[in-house]
Structure formats: structure tokens, C-alpha cells
Amino acid sequence: MFIRSFSLIAACLLFCTGCPSGPGSQGVGTTNPEVAQSVHDQVTDFVNVAEKSPRSAKGNLDLMLESLEGASDRGEGFAKVRDEALKLQSMYQEKADKDALKSQMKSLQAAADALTQASE
Secondary structure (H helix, E strand, O other): OHHHHHHHHHHHHHHHHOOOOOOOOOOOOOOHHHHHHHHHHHHHHHHHHHHHOHHHHHHHHHHHHHHHHHHHHHOHHHHHHHHHHHHHHHHHHOOOOHHHHHHHHHHHHHHHHHHHHHOO
């Protein structure tokens, strides 16, 4: 009975607190250049997909913004990328014309490019 109760308590504690995580699982130990490269890759992939399939772009942008929001506290360059993505999101919501959207995507890509150049 004691072993069963102890096992149940141990299992509950493990379930409630989770397993110990490695150093990189919560952003600890991840350097700004690594995050900058990841953000750059996300933006580049988004822009490439958006050019090929504009209808899926808004949904993909919403997903990308979630990760950009998390990275934005790493510095001004990261916040600039997030802000450019937010501008693009509002343009999609306002149903901006194709040329305006393309122009904003170029601004977003330029901000992401500057982010990786600054971290080199």
C-alpha cells in the first residue's frame, strides 16, 4: 500500500512539474545569431510561399507572428521584423491591393535580412 501511494504521488509530481528540460528547450543557451537566423529563415519561407500561394499567406502569417512575438524582446532588430509583419497582417485585414502587399513583403524581408547581417 505504501509503495502504491508513493508511486502515485511521484507520478503526480512528475506530471504536474514536467520532466527536467535540456538547456536549449526554453530559449536558454540560444544565442541571438541563432535566433536571428531562425527568424530570417521563417520570413524567407513565408515570403516564398506567399508569392506562390497568396491565399494561404494570411494564415501562415498569423502562425509566424506568434514566434516573432516571442523573439521581439531580444532587441530592436527583432522588434522591427515583428512590426513589419504586423503591418503586413493589417494590410491583409484591410484587403490591400497586390502591389501594396508585395511592397510590404519586401520591407519584411529587408528587416529580416538586416537582422542576420547585424548578427554576423
